[in-house]
Amino acid sequence: MTLNPAYDMTYRVEHFERGRAQRVRSVDQRLGGRGINVTRVLNQLGKYARATGFADHAFAAAAELEMPVDFVHALPWVRRTVVISESADGTATALWEPGPRLTEPHAVDQLRVRVNGMLSDMSGLVIAGSLPDGVSPVLPAELARAAIAAGVPTICDFDGPALKVAAGVPGIVLTPNTEELERLTGRPAGTVAEILAAVDPLLADGVAAVVVTRGGAGMVGVTATRAWSAALPKPLAGNPTGAGDAAVAALIAGLAAAGNPDWPELLADAVATSAAAVVIPVAGEIDRVLRERLLPTVRVRELEIVGARS
DSSP: BBBSSSEEEEESSSSSOOOOOOOOOEEEEEEEEEHHHOHHHHHHHTTOOOOEEEEEEHHHHHHHHTEEEEEOOOOOSSSEEEEEEETOOOOEEEEEEEBOOOOTTTTHHHHHHHHHHHHGEEEEEEHHHHHHOOSTEEEEHHHHHHHTTTOOOOOEEEEEEHHHHHHTTOOOEEOOOOHHHHHHHHSOOOOHHHHHHHHHHHTTTTEEEEEOOOOOGGGGEEEOEEEEEEESOOOOOOOOTTTHHHHHHHHHHHHHHHOOOOOOHHHHHHHHHHHHHHHHSSTTOOOHHHHHHHHGGEEEEEEEOOSSOO
């Protein structure tokens, strides 16, 4: 589910310098937004996935040519995101537009109806990305609560006030990066020990699992009783935009397939899938051959939990 989709623009330059005119080597435009990227990667992994959320007519029509969709046509226009990708060293600079204000009075009710209608056929739900102006931060949590009540594994992958509300939904899986976790908890999350301390109150309040993405350092996954770190022996250089979305796609694919998740296996798959996205210059794509090659090399280590839940 993507509530605030985007047209992703990627400009490739040799080396980006502020304050100077730049020679752009190539330009890519594609449909984007976190949930769109997750949908795209899931389909590359051979998992049927449908994109829903808010869009305008033009975006929804373009998306329908690429993937199964069921959007509420409620946005006056769709924002753009711009990534400047430097071929010299793989550095990426991103510019995120805020997007339009949702003014359609019945849009939220229409989305609720669509989601409720899909629950019986749904094996997993991802709610990802920012909210359009005019949408309550309570909405993602409300939709997640309905899905979990129907027995559907649900991941929330966003930031800000909406994440704070979603963290109060029992059974939810959260996938913040370290900065998002720090904003959510008000605690440092720079080290593994700090991450474990920061997520402890969330799990004590009923969150099913927290998977914290750490860029090239891999991931830390924590459930109510156990915790693991997972990483490649050596991080890959490239464009990190969309790597987190690829990881979420791998996680929801595993959660949807397993009644009792094998978290070490899920984390290894998420790390390998994320790395397979880094080497692609645009978000929402993975190198499937590389993913299969990297998967056996991921190092998963169980961590000792100390604190209130030990």
